[in-house]
Amino acid sequence: MKACSMKDSYSVLAQVVLPMQANTAGNVHGGEIMKLMDNAAGVAAQKHARTNCVTARVEELNFKRPIHVGEIVSCKSQVIYAGRSSMEVFVTVESEDAINDRKQIALTAFFTMVAVDKHGKPCAVPPLTYDADNAYESKLYSEGEKRYLARNKRKS
Numbered sequence: 001m002k003a004c005s006m007k008d009s010y011s012v013l014a015q016v017v018l019p020m021q022a023n024t025a026g027n028v029h030g031g032e033i034m035k036l037m038d039n040a041a042g043v044a045a046q047k048h049a050r051t052n053c054v055t056a057r058v059e060e061l062n063f064k065r066p067i068h069v070g071e072i073v074s075c076k077s078q079v080i081y082a083g084r085s086s087m088e089v090f091v092t093v094e095s096e097d098a099i100n101d102r103k104q105i106a107l108t109a110f111f112t113m114v115a116v117d118k119h120g121k122p123c124a125v126p127p128l129t130y131d132a133d134n135a136y137e138s139k140l141y142s143e144g145e146k147r148y149l150a151r152n153k154r155k156s
């Protein structure tokens, strides 16, 4: 199986927050953003695995800043670690006040996505490569690997 790089799976889903996605104070509901993040994680995982992928786990979901009606939400995702059939996808949500040209990171999370075959059974994914000279990619990969190994240790 041909290896894929971290950059190969990089994806961005963007949308404007509508009033029906928010509470009466204009703050977007957390579940609305989580759905977008799940979608973005699925897109990155499918780009890497080239097969159907399901969500198995979400870790370290951090709501750092509120998002308001009218802001642009950009959900960025990329596979940062690959096991045999599972992939860890880092998802970052940036909210943008386009009128005042202000951007901030509103949420981040790590999704474990599992590649499945047509019977819904886990199947192998391509190896993941990263740029060892890029400190950001190296850190994401080694932390992803640590979480993967720790999960396996807990399981056994």
Ligand SMILES: CC(C)(COP(=O)(O)OP(=O)(O)OC[C@H]1O[C@@H](n2cnc3c(N)ncnc32)[C@H](O)[C@@H]1OP(=O)(O)O)[C@@H](O)C(=O)NCCC(=O)NCCS
Pocket: 054, 055, 056, 057, 082, 083, 084, 085, 086, 087, 112, 114, 116, 120, 121, 122, 151
């Ligand atoms: C995810 C799923 C396919 C795993 O199937 P399984 O038969 O338990 O698979 P295995 O135990 O052989 O594990 C397969 C891989 O998934 C990983 N995995 C399974 N459950 C996991 C979990 N809860 N968290 C993290 N990784 C998990 C394993 O570590 C393994 O990784 P590896 O192949 O890279 O080493 C299965 O549990 C499933 O279909 N779950 C429902 C998924 C779904 O419908 N999600 C939508 C949200 S409701």
